[in-house]
Amino acid sequence: MILYDSTAAPNPRLVRVFMAEKGISIPLVQVDLANGENRREPFLSKNPMGGLPVLELDDGTWIAETVAICRYLELDHAATPLMGTSAREQALVEMWRRRAESEIASTIGNAFRHTHPFFANRIKQCEAYGRLCLEQAPDKLAWLDGVLQKTPFIAGETYTIADITALVWIDFGRAVNIRIGENLSHLRRWHETVSARPSASA
Ligand SMILES: N[C@@H](CCC(=O)N[C@@H](CS)C(=O)NCC(=O)O)C(=O)O
Helix, strand or coil: CEEEECCCCHHHHHHHHHHHHHCCCCCEEECCCCCCHHHCCCHHHHCCCCCCCEEECCCCCEEECHHHHHHHHHHHCCCCCCCCCCHHHHHHHHHHHHHHHHHHHHHHHHHHHHHCHHHCCCCCCCHHHHHHHHHHHHHHHHHHHHHHHHCCECCECCCCHHHHHHHHHHHHHHHHCCCCCCCCHHHHHHHHHHHCCHHHHC
């Protein structure tokens, strides 16, 4: 397997952290996002959506979409489950992963996409929407602080893909000056804990 990667971007980092937790080590091929290598051939013929990461299997299959890649790796490397095992656990982890995605990743991602010069020539930016996302970010982080007041990790007692999702997007938020407020003690405690795992530096 090969992972088409970018060290500058959150979705590829999500997959690298996921793999590190599972002890999966495969070659990483850097794709130059800054120079738009992902938005022209030959990359587009592999992933017409142009996004990273992409996982290439040994039979030549290309799998795009971060969660699809994680799901493949979860099934292929069942040890160290990060997406739950029983039906109940899998449903709860997916519930929390989707919340981490819709509340945290989308807010921070759209703040970046619609205000940062990086995307100026890639998408039609709507600066007002980007600014709204920037304004909403503190409330979204406060929501997560409330979740983490009750449980050590986002989906409960165990570290899962929901934690990885929140970690990589909160860290990426620094690019648009989104930071965890001093008052959010539960989120700060969680962030210190998950950042101290060796996988966080993958
Ligand atoms: N839905 C895709 C999104 C992929 C995506 O947009 N990746 C970003 C990096 S986090 C990217 O490639 N950005 C560069 C661009 O859009 O040109 C996924 O879940 O993997």
